[in-house]
Amino acid sequence: MRVQVTGLTPNQEHGFHVHEKGDCSSPDGMSAGGHFNPGGQPHGPQNAPHHGGDMPSLKADASGNAQASFQMQGVSVGTGIDGLLGRGVIVHAKPDDYTTQPTGNSGARIACGVIASS
Numbered sequence: 001m002r003v004q005v006t007g008l009t010p011n012q013e014h015g016f017h018v019h020e021k022g023d024c025s026s027p028d029g030m031s032a033g034g035h036f037n038p039g040g041q042p043h044g045p046q047n048a049p050h051h052g053g054d055m056p057s058l059k060a061d062a063s064g065n066a067q068a069s070f071q072m073q074g075v076s077v078g079t080g081i082d083g084l085l086g087r088g089v090i091v092h093a094k095p096d097d098y099t100t101q102p103t104g105n106s107g108a109r110i111a112c113g114v115i116a117s118s
Contacts, residue, residue: 001055003068005091005111008060015092015106016068018053018075022086022114029109032088035102038081039074045098046073052082054104057096089113 008014020033035043036053044050052075058066072084079085094107 001068001070001072003058003066005058005060005066006064007111008058008064008066008091009093010060010062010064013057013059013095014066014110015090015094015096015104016055016058017051017090017092017096017104017106018055018084018115019088019090020053022088024088024112024114029088029090029112032090032109032112036075036084036087037102041074043098043100043102043104046070050074050098051102053087054096054098057106058091084115085117087115089115 018036023031025031035051037051041049060066090109091111092106096104096106
């Protein structure tokens, strides 16, 4: 996964997750549903049991920009039961603690997008 996000809170970490639905119609992002979790795992970091949609937090620079590149496990690029295409992606207001179930206590949903093929 390659990510480039602008407009974040400068010098802050933001929770970042794939959510069940590719629906960003509600202003609070709740229309995207819960975390994408095809394997029925607990919420956690990539190096432990985790939801398929759990990703590393984004770290914004002094200008509020974040870039990240990482590999996801337990998901596929397609549209099947473990597929990411058409799912929602959410940026949260606070960092993910990778412990609190089921969301990582990462606060409000401040941005929503839909994963699409290029």
